[in-house]
Amino acid sequence: MKPRDSRRLCKVYPIVLELKGKQAVVVGGGTVAFRKIQGLLEAGAFVQVISPEAIEEIRSLHAANRLMWKQKKAEPMDYEHAFIIFAATNDPEANQQVTRQAGPNRLINVVDQPSLGNFTVPAVARRGRLLIAVSTGGASPILAKRIRNDLLDAYPEDYAAYTEFLFYCREKLKKWKASPDEKQKLLLEMLDEQYVHSVEKQQSFIHILEQKVT
Numbered sequence: 587m588k589p590r591d592s593r594r595l596c597k598v599y600p601i602v603l604e605l606k607g608k609q610a611v612v613v614g615g616g617t618v619a620f621r622k623i624q625g626l627l628e629a630g631a632f633v634q635v636i637s638p639e640a641i642e643e644i645r646s647l648h649a650a651n652r653l654m655w656k657q658k659k660a661e662p663m664d665y666e667h668a669f670i671i672f673a674a675t676n677d678p679e680a681n682q683q684v685t686r687q688a689g690p691n692r693l694i695n696v697v698d699q700p701s702l703g704n705f706t707v708p709a710v711a712r713r714g715r716l717l718i719a720v721s722t723g724g725a726s727p728i729l730a731k732r733i734r735n736d737l738l739d740a741y742p743e744d745y746a747a748y749t750e751f752l753f754y755c756r757e758k759l760k761k762w763k764a765s766p767d768e769k770q771k772l773l774l775e776m777l778d779e780q781y782v783h784s785v786e787k788q789q790s791f792i793h794i795l796e797q798k799v800t
């Protein structure tokens with residue numbers, strides 16, 4: 587990778603993208619394509635795989651009607667209506683051709699030549715509504731994975747219920763006709779460590795909140 591390219595991967599803008607019902611085209615049917623497909627399906631995207639061959643995991647998703655599979659090499663018409671594209675073949679020339687044909691105004695990820703695309707995929711730690719994405723800007727996907735695993739240890743499973751609790755309370759508080767100071771006090775109170783690991787404490791906070799906010 588040229589120094590210019592590596593700098594480019596540092597100048598990026600992180601977003602959390604909603605893909606429910608959006609058309610996602612994945613070109614290639616190997617293990618890397620499969621990893622990207624898993625994330626897309628979790629997000630509720632409508633996945634189309636374009637590849638002459640596919641690994642067993644992709645074939646069984648296809649058999650279970652979880653995705654569409656066009657068993658052929660990619661052509662421009664395959665991603666005409668795609669909202670997001672993944673060039674994930676093992677053929678650098680084919681991946682490059684996808685980027686050329688897709689044009690500059692699509693979201694496109696290129697698994698073997700990231701600077702040809704316009705986004706990369708981070709390693710992700712999820713605990714319910716809490717989502718932490720780790721990117722090393724192409725320096726080391728393994729480091730990204732390692733940091734993700736450290737974060738999963740630092741933010742254990744309890745955070746799924748806890749973030750659901752926070753969401754519920756915050757929605758209530760948004761509707762509460764109280765002063766910003768009063769709201770702020772409760773928004774900070776619910777971050778107290780005692781609520782993180784105890785569903786009982788969360789319930790009693792909700793009980794108090796529901797009496798205030800009717």
Ligand SMILES: C[C@@]1(CC(=O)O)c2cc3[nH]c(cc4nc(cc5[nH]c(cc(n2)[C@H]1CCC(=O)O)[C@@](C)(CC(=O)O)[C@@H]5CCC(=O)O)C(CC(=O)O)=C4CCC(=O)O)c(CCC(=O)O)c3CC(=O)O
Nearest residue numbers: 697698700706707708709721722723724725726727730731
């Ligand atoms: C730029 C980027 C573009 C993109 O794919 O979006 C990219 C590019 C490349 N990856 C390569 C190799 C590996 N990638 C992984 C793993 C992951 N790669 C992911 C993301 C990204 N990889 C983006 C940057 C992310 C960042 O900067 O932090 C993760 C985080 C997310 C995901 O893919 O879902 C996922 C872990 C997720 C998880 O487990 O949750 C492993 C390890 C493994 O498989 O266990 C290896 C082998 C070790 C090694 O080579 O380091 C190669 C060389 C290929 C070759 O040798 O030919 C390239 C091409 C290049 O760097 O030029």
Ligand SMILES: NC(=O)C1=CN([C@@H]2O[C@H](COP(=O)(O)OP(=O)(O)OC[C@H]3O[C@@H](n4cnc5c(N)ncnc54)[C@H](O)[C@@H]3O)[C@@H](O)[C@H]2O)C=CC1
Nearest residue numbers: 614615616617618619637639659660675676677680697698
């Ligand atoms: N970004 C990442 O996270 C990583 C990227 N890589 C890179 O990704 C590439 C793909 O890796 P794997 O999935 O392991 O490869 P693989 O060899 O398992 O699969 C390649 C797939 O591409 C398909 N294919 C080939 N030419 C095609 C074309 N013209 N149109 C449509 N499909 C086509 C093949 O049928 C096959 O299903 C590797 O060459 C490597 O450079 C490798 C590891 C991680």
